[in-house]
Amino acid sequence: MTRLDDAALLRLRDGLGEPDLTGTRYRILGVAGRGGMGTVYEVHDAELERDVALKVLDLEDGAVAARLRQEARILACLEHPGIVPVHEVGTLADGRTFCTMKLVRGERLDRHVARVESLAERLRIFLRIADAVAFAHSRGVLHRDLKPENVMVGSFGEVLVLDWGLAKVRGSPTRPALGIDVGGRPPGATGEGAVLGTPGFMSPEQEQGRSGEMDERADVFSLGAILRALLPDRPPRAALAMAAKATAPRREDRYPDVLSLAADVVRFLDGAAVSAFHEGLLHRALRLARRHRAALGILAAYLIGRGLILLFTRR
């Protein structure tokens, strides 16, 4: 009988869990992250002499492997600075499916914003996320799992939307989006009743498995939930209204698309009125005062100066 001491057992448990990279040009450097079905490793590409991320399934599974391949194909078609580029997809010697992509060095959005005090700075990050999602929508792709954990802020301030594993291509069988041959069923298509996503960031239609009703507004909902997570404890009412509109339970009550939401956020940053918030006279006056603070300051200084001159010349 084979004898296994604790050290050998630990070695086997760790070693057999690692992907078998025999015959590939990659060498494992460490673990970058773990998900529900797979692990992301930081690996060195000996051919191109660079470090990349290698995402691999923990166990081979036909359905999950198909989803990973589909994710890779979708990413390959979404060339955008806010979307992580994919390099390769394939099967390892141990039968597990893998894909390699750009290694993003940085931190998750939820951890990053804990150190960002300025609401304006947080909203500028949000706009970059929205920009990437809007681009994907323009190519017919829904992300369907947007949440702070799936957004990475790089060390140079770049913002990347990750984990497109639940993405869905909204193409018809006869006119597939992205040019991907979907074989009669769009990739990522989930049957009615199947629930995929993250509670708290999922739209009601997604949570209830009404996949037939899912469109861009499902991602608008998730972006609204992210926006809400970025707001401070006592947020401006207009900002809160934008998050509330984006996360309205009925999709008809939400922003019709990501660009409309982003446009409202830009207006908010500019001190202009936002479509989500019907302001009263006082609120409007205060907002205008804040927006034209500099001009009002100059005007006030001018008036005080004139007043003083008048006061002294009358004497």
Place this chain on the structure above:
Amino acid sequence: MLRSGDERPLGGFPATRHSALAAIRSGDEEQRRRALDVVAEAYWRPVYSYLRLQWRKPHDEAADLTQEFFTHLLGKDLLSRFDPRRSRLRTFLRSCIDGLVANEHRAQGRLKRGGERHATFDFEEVRAAVERLHSPALSPEERFEQEWARGLFTAALDRLRRDCEREGRAPHFELFEQHELSEGPGRPSYAGLAKRFRISTSDVTNRLAGIRRRLRATVLELLRESTASEAEFRAEARALFGKDPP
């Protein structure tokens, strides 16, 4: 009757790939017995080791209790109480062992009266292995998990060794054994192994990779046979390979 050193492969249980637990609940006595062999192969070592290490039972008593445990598993139809929706099989079995130890005197009484033994295990070899261990203090759950993993890998390695011998590839397994399973500090280098086995370094790399692949497949095969559902299989596999806490 099953002995751990038997040549008869336990794999290839008929019907579905994770039929062992389902078969234990079947009405066919022969199917039930064979299914229990599969579960016993995966679990007898952890049961014995757990009794030795966690309950501090001496060898003879631990061996008797292990026999008794598997006899009860079939005779008392304990597995019919297992609900895979509520717990993992591993957790269920550990609670059964704890219950058995709590009723130890009664259990021993029945054994002495001549209860039917399901299987005969090769305790002496496990005894030697257990007595060489210097495991740190662990909680009962951690202990059983550790011994379960050790038992599963041991069974898989034994199965793989037999397969390699049958295929005339015994040196491949020996190479793997010397590199991966050697005790003490430091492992032999690839160059050292190449010299010892009179093969090239790239052959060492390829052979080690090949055996690792087969071992992984064998471990997963054993695990699938001894888990109750696909979800449990996946959860246990992730725990086994260090992807999730046990």
